[in-house]
Amino acid sequence: MSAPGTAAGTSGGPEMLVERDVAIPMSDGAVLRANVYRPADGGRCPVIVSATPYGKDVHVRNLFPSVWQVLLDHYPEVLEASSGQHMIWECIDPEVWVCHGYAVVQMDVRGTGKSAGFMEPNSPAQIDDCCDAIAWAGEQPWSSGSVGLVGLGYITAANWRVAARKAPCLKAIIPCQGTYDFYRDRTHNDGIYSSGFTTHWWEREGKNNQHGNPACTLPDMYTGEVNTGPPLSEEELVRNRVDYPGEILAHPLLDEWHQARTADLAAIDLPALVVANWGGLGLQSRGTINGWKGLSSPEKWLLVEDGSYFFTFFTPERVALFRAFFDRHLKGIDNDFDLSRVSVAVRTVDGGADIVEGSDWPLPSTTLRSLHLDFAENMLSPTAPERPTQASYSPFEDAVILSTAPLEEELTLAGPLASRLWLSCETPDTDLFITVQAFAPDGEEVTFLAAVDPAAPLTQGWLRVSQRKLDPDRSTELEPLHTHDERQPLVPGEVYEVTVSLWPTSLRLPAGSRLQLTIAGRDFERAEGQKPVVFMSHDDPRDRPAEIFGGRVTLHSSPEWPSAVVLPVL
Missing domain, CATH: 2.60.120.260 (Galactose-binding domain-like)
Structure with missing residues (x-):
């Protein structure tokens, strides 16, 4: 583990303790690596866990430079609330959350970044690992024993399945813009192989960040070194990863292989704030909304937004909503969290949107x-x-x-x-x-x-x-x-x-x-x-x-x- 460091808190909050490459033991004996961000005062607090294939140490500006530039140019309020130096793809900004009394654990999934092992995207084994990480987080001396899940895209697609496992210390989830349906909405658009997305994702984000890849184009944002750890030979890299496109092509129907990668929504009864976005056409939006519909949770809310889901995820307004939800369900605070059961942005031809509220989806007034x-x-x-x-x-x-x-x-x-x-x-x-x-x-x-x-x-x-x-x-x-x-x-x-x-x-x-x-x-x-x-x-x-x-x-x-x-x- 790298030596811990501290960073100043935002908005006058406590200093943030940063522990890098923390070893998290898995139930099969493997060890995966995570960064832990938590208040430096040593008190117990709830934990938000994310398991990412994109690199816990890869800054957004390096993974998607154009996206980072848009944030700089058009969303100044995001960086007014944070230095932005710890922001990684599809995960919350830990600097913003620690100042409000949360610990944040961001782990490289097995076979990627700093976590050694066999790389198998979206597999049941990755869900096992995430459940082990939740159990570990709930038992740490700085943890209150309450864990929440929040993320975007790939991370949300996994979190649906993790939530269905009913980990004892998992108390609430915020699935944001990520499909629960691995077949219909991710690998096969209702039966047609999504070849472009699969190939692009596997070549640019998947294999590029494989643990041991010496040709990785992504620098570690803390050290400047190649993000993927000690180099492995090409033969070792091939042995340590699945042929992801090949596996998908080998399963053209919604068979047991795909079912094992699709969440059992009826098994999820946790409080859930589900955030979908019209910008996910063809990739995430339908499966996010239908994920909300299938939940057994008596406390569940659906928010369907307009605009770019990546940027709205980080705005102070959105963070305040997420925090109110987690304050209630992870901290037990009887606060003013108030949201209609279903809130939908209805777009207009001039680029605006009106909010329509209801009790179900499709909206009862339909x-x-x-x-x-x-x-x-x-x-x-x-x-x-x-x-x-x-x-x-x-x-x-x-x-x-x-x-x-x-x-x-x-x-x-x-x-x-x-x-x-x-x-x-x-x-x-x-x-x-x-x-x-x-x-x-x-x-x-x-x-x-x-x-x-x-x-x-x-x-x-x-x-x-x-x-x-x-x-x-x-x-x-x-x-x-x-x-x-x-x-x-x-x-x-x-x-x-x-x-x-x-x-x-x-x-x-x-x-x-x-x-x-x-x-x-x-x-x-x-x-x-x-x-x-x-x-x-x-x-x-x-x-x-x-x-x-x-x-x-x-x-x-x-x-x-x-x-x-x-x-x-x-």
Whole structure:
């Protein structure tokens, strides 16, 4: 362990004791390394634990320089509350929390950073390790015995599963913008392999930070040395890690391997403040919201935000909310923590947002409105076409695009959407890529800042059509849920009913606006050829061979086959 040091507290708080590379014993005999930040006065306090694959010693400015620059330029209030020198990716800023009487433990997951061992992202073994770290934190002489979990993204995806283990000293959780569903929302967008994200993450953040990697590009923010410890040979590195993309490709269905990496939400009964963000389209948002829905917790709150989830995570306003929650549930303080059970930011075309509150999700004030697909007129219409219409496209080449007429009155959407289609195909399978765009009365598209796209559309949905089977007990008209436990190949030329889940969204559209629907067999491209951010692509030929997925698709809409999009209207 590195020699402990102290740092001045913020806002007049106590000095912070910093202990680096603290050894945390695991139940299998391994030792993982963590940094411990705690008040220097030696008193007992609650502990917030995070286990990160990104490096407990890797500063945000080194991992994502552009993100750090945005924080410097546009969020000065964050660094007015802290020096920022201990800020790492997707974890709380310990300097801010220690001054309010909390200890913070940030641990490198096994096989990464300073923690030796076999590197296996998202594995059950990582959850075992995190539970061991919680038990260790609860037993330390400086600990009050109460532990909380909070983080973003990867860390939250793990924390859902950790919370389901019911560690005795774990008292409350704040899952922020991280899916609980490893298959549908992370590795396979409803059956389609998320090749771009998986490859990008594994090469840039995963293998780069493997323990012993001498080629690691990330410096230790405290020493300036390579973050990954003593170097290992390439042969040793390969032996000490799983083939992450290869494993995902080897499990194309939602089988036991994926189930072991998906949380049992019903087992979680802890107080939970769940924070989702519209900026997680295609990666985190749907699984965060649905995570809240599945909790057994009698005390649970859902906050759906606008803007960039990374920056809002650090603002003084957000920290104050988190602290009030933990003060109540980790410290036992009867405070003024007060939040509606569900609070949703409903976005506006001018970049603002209105807060709508409710008691459940979808919001109880939601009504369903169908827009029918009329392929003869290329229109989305309130009424179904009186006679059969159809349209065809080549999955890897073109798309079908339909639009509403200018809206006659204001329309407010907040919630998930669904698309009910009838289609036939020339080949045994096809993938559906469905995109909904919004256009303001002046004709300009209304786009949104997302975690992976600076100009994201209103919403999107994906589905491998051979995996169209629905779970009848868990599906609703707005929220179809596919089992993904088997493939049902298509018979060329036969017409099939297919229901696609479109990810939750929100927007208040003034009269004169339009909605546009694009149905394709490839990643969305705007008319001017602007492609999606590369690491959100779905184009691995091993997953989508042309001879199986390239056949021409015909869409049908008629009184017999009433294809439509279902909207959540407030």
